[in-house]
Amino acid sequence: MTIDPRIVSPLLVWYRRYGRPLPWREEATPYHVWISEIMLQQTRIEAALPYYRRFLDAFPTVRALAEAEEGHLLKLWEGLGYYSRARNLKRAAETVMRDHGGELPRSVEALRRLPGIGDYTAGAIASIAYGLPAPAVDGNVLRVLSRLTADERDVLREGVKREAAAALQEIYPTAPEDAAAMTEALMELGEVVCIPNGTPQCAACPLRELCEGHRRGVAALLPTRVKKTARVTEERTVLLLFYGDKVALSRRPEEGLLAGMWEFPSRTGRLTEEALRATLSEEALIPEAIAVGPRGKHVFSHREWQLSTYLVTLAAPPEGYVMVGGEELSRDYALPSAFRIPLEAVRERLGFL
Ligand code: SF4
Known part of the structure; x- marks a missing residue:
């Protein structure tokens, strides 16, 4: 996969103008970005917002989370599902207190070693909170990239996501505020314009002149997903x-x-x-x-x-x-x-x- 570097500038301009003011964007500390990204892994933004607020009221710092009583933590998570996420948050907070002086580490590799933090979350924290040029590719961003490059490979196949992240890395802006905005912009584009389960809103997209999927008329058919496991x-x-x-x-x-x-x-x-x-x-x-x-x-x-x-x-x-x-x-x-x-x-x- 090769991504046209010319997407960066219009994407950043668009995001700075139209990006939604979400609480974790307004005060993008590493802790806030981390909690929001974990909550948003399986949950829509609107549904996650009240949980996010309640969670930060109860556990405003890494230390408070590390010292959280498990029953209280799970109670606050009730309704979000995938409870292992909440347990991993606490375990990771304990590690951060013990090994990193209470501050989330500043490198993708060190973040990646914390419980519950994979490539995507590590990239999100590193770029959004620390301004590092580290891409964060989840299903949402992968959809945008598949359409943008008209890549018809099965996005569920091993290695496709990694390859997309590597291609994105090549064009990532290096100025800290641009790196942060780039990650947010790709996510935002995938959530409000290049949307899942339906026709992408290409007419409103800042990238339509550069989008191969749009040019070939195949955007709505992408990404390709071949499901293996029946329920x-x-x-x-x-x-x-x-x-x-x-x-x-x-x-x-x-x-x-x-x-x-x-x-x-x-x-x-x-x-x-x-x-x-x-x-x-x-x-x-x-x-x-x-x-x-x-x-x-x-x-x-x-x-x-x-x-x-x-x-x-x-x-x-x-x-x-x-x-x-x-x-x-x-x-x-x-x-x-x-x-x-x-x-x-x-x-x-x-x-x-
Ligand atoms: S032009 Fe359409 S398909 Fe291409 S990135 Fe924009 S919304 Fe997605």
């Missing part, structure tokens, strides 16, 4: 076990999907009422009443859960579970969004907001 669908039955005004929670295993998160107990498969009774009896749980709850689905990146729910009123408190009341549940426990539908049923039953 696995799994039926699960969620057991909402009530005793008095409390509901049972358990903890997921430390490895695998949603590792270590709190959950409502669930079983693989869609249990009939008979199978449910057998399961309860295996655990010596005596139901006083059983009601069928809501059904729904939750889609992870490579997996889909088809959920069904039972609301079970128990005659005695169950062993091996943590029993929590409504208020406590909403205040102290971060439940993965996969349990959103069962949580609604619990809310209705226990009457909390």
Whole structure:
């Protein structure tokens, strides 16, 4: 891939004129850039904004994050998903406190060694916060570059992203404020003009005179993505076990999907009422009443859960579970969004907001 160096100037002019004033841009400290980039990895800007503000209120510095209590951290992350990102933030903050005197390191290589920081985030922090000529190529920027160069190779293929970053490196401006603006400008262009899932807004694009995809009329067909992994669908039955005004929670295993998160107990498969009774009896749980709850689905990146729910009123408190009341549940426990539908049923039953 070769990128025309003439894109730099119009791109920077456009960004300085039209770039949106986002909070992490207004005060682009290394810490702010880092937190925002991690949050934005799987989340739209509008959705991330309130999380970003709450997060910085709670943990305004690297030190505060390093000393964060995990439950509090995960609670603030609740709804963003991919909780390993939050855990890695804390681990990286601990490393920064221990090995870098509380300041994020100034080189891509050193940033790259911190937990949860890959090439993209390292490039973003190095360029935006430290003004280094370090490209940051994520799916968004890769889409822009594929269209700009009319590169039809599969962007999911090993090495394509690395090659795009190397090509971009060749033309990166070296003045610190330009390097920072270049990274922001490419991201911004991909988010508001050269948009995904639809026709790029070429008429509003500062690069249209230099864009090969636009010239050849293939921009909307790019980037090419060849999906390899099909999503696995799994039926699960969620057991909402009530005793008095409390509901049972358990903890997921430390490895695998949603590792270590709190959950409502669930079983693989869609249990009939008979199978449910057998399961309860295996655990010596005596139901006083059983009601069928809501059904729904939750889609992870490579997996889909088809959920069904039972609301079970128990005659005695169950062993091996943590029993929590409504208020406590909403205040102290971060439940993965996969349990959103069962949580609604619990809310209705226990009457909390
Ligand atoms: S001209 Fe169109 S396809 Fe090319 S970079 Fe701009 S918006 Fe994307």
